[in-house]
Amino acid sequence: MTPIFHPQLVNESFGDPVLFVDFLFERRALLFDLGDLAPLPARKILRLSHIFVSHTHMDHFSGFDRVLRLCLGRERALSLYGPRGFIGQVEHKLAAYSWNLVQNYPTDFRLLAHEFTDGTRLQRAQFRCHSRFAREDLDEAAITAGLLLEEEGFRVRATQLDHDIPCLAFALEEKMHLNVWKNRLQELGLPTGPWLQELKRRVRHGEADDTPVSIRWHDHAGAHEQSLLLGTLRTQVLKIVPGQKIAYVVDAVYHPENARRIVDLARAADTLFIESVFLDGDTQRAATRFHLTARQAGTLARAAGVTRLVPMHFSPRYSDRPDALQREAEAAFRGS
Numbered sequence: 205m206t207p208i209f210h211p212q213l214v215n216e217s218f219g220d221p222v223l224f225v226d227f228l229f230e231r232r233a234l235l236f237d238l239g240d241l242a243p244l245p246a247r248k249i250l251r252l253s254h255i256f257v258s259h260t261h262m263d264h265f266s267g268f269d270r271v272l273r274l275c276l277g278r279e280r281a282l283s284l285y286g287p288r289g290f291i292g293q294v295e296h297k298l299a300a301y302s303w304n305l306v307q308n309y310p311t312d313f314r315l316l317a318h319e320f321t322d323g324t325r326l327q328r329a330q331f332r333c334h335s336r337f338a339r340e341d342l343d344e345a346a347i348t349a350g351l352l353l354e355e356e357g358f359r360v361r362a363t364q365l366d367h368d369i370p371c372l373a374f375a376l377e378e379k380m381h382l383n384v385w386k387n388r389l390q391e392l393g394l395p396t397g398p399w400l401q402e403l404k405r406r407v408r409h410g411e412a413d414d415t416p417v418s419i420r421w422h423d424h425a426g427a428h429e430q431s432l433l434l435g436t437l438r439t440q441v442l443k444i445v446p447g448q449k450i451a452y453v454v455d456a457v458y459h460p461e462n463a464r465r466i467v468d469l470a471r472a473a474d475t476l477f478i479e480s481v482f483l484d485g486d487t488q489r490a491a492t493r494f495h496l497t498a499r500q501a502g503t504l505a506r507a508a509g510v511t512r513l514v515p516m517h518f519s520p521r522y523s524d525r526p527d528a529l530q531r532e533a534e535a536a537f538r539g540s
């Protein structure tokens with residue numbers, strides 16, 4: 205399977221947790237958390253369409269200004285998602301600057317802020333350059349099961365964790381990955397071509413198996429046309445494999461309800477990025493600071509049955525032994 209998402213941590217393990225997810229076939233990217241973005245070049249930031257903010261502690265939100273500065277003066281929209289209170293915090297960030305000249309810019313940069321309240325509703329507000337970034341409240345959107353964003357090929361879900369304050373964890377899921385069996389195509393005497401993209405789109409949409417699909421093509425023998433049923437093509441030409449899944453979990457205290465939500469969200473993920481702030485010997489310290497230990501993170505990854513674990517968000521108190529947290533998380537993940 206060729207992965208369509210390319211996730212990459214922006215900072216090293218002791219730096220702010222920021223996950224940049226590039227798309228294979230599009231000039232587009234998603235960002236999970238908005239802390240220090242210094243290592244991220246401007247051209248990558250300008251590829252972002254959606255930014256998901258777990259919570260607004262500074263190490264997760266201080267990169268807001270860099271994004272705003274780069275996007276200002278461009279004709280584009282950017283969607284932001286965050287936990288309860290988020291729209292007000294975006295509003296306050298914007299209110300810290302003077303905007304007396306921007307209403308005359310030839311371009312209108314638009315920020316769309318989404319606030320996750322209880323998993324069934326998303327509050328929404330818009331901030332536009334041409335309106336001097338004054339808050340404009342939009343209708344609430346009803347959502348189910350924490351579904352923040354749904355597009356043709358993927359979805360992003362959130363669950364709310366307890367970090368003394370609400371903190372969101374996210375899962376990015378490709379809907380399904382459709383590969384073409386080239387040899388079966390040849391056996392059926394069918395050509396490759398754009399019709400296969402259209403077929404994939406219709407299968408993803410769940411169109412009925414008895415829908416006719418007409419295929420037209422030209423070759424040296426002339427023009428051809430053939431009509432086959434969607435179900436026939438789906439079973440004979442396409443190989444359906446589960447889509448890629450990436451989970452991102454930061455800043456949460458270890459207790460049964462958080463553990464249940466993390467395991468639910470991350471279940472069977474290809475890669476789980478998860479905070480591993482303290483060593484097991486400092487479990488009490490982790491609890492009073494509402495963070496996970498590396499061992500807890502590894503145990504959760506194991507319970508969720510993920511394929512790959514990436515521990516991160518290490519406390520600087522262990523900077524003299526950078527491998528210790530990694531090793532502890534991996535050991536718990538392996539069950540040793």
Ligand SMILES: [Zn+2]
Pocket residue numbers: 259261367455
């Ligand atoms: Zn925090």
Ligand SMILES: [Zn+2]
Pocket residue numbers: 261263264454455517
């Ligand atoms: Zn943090």
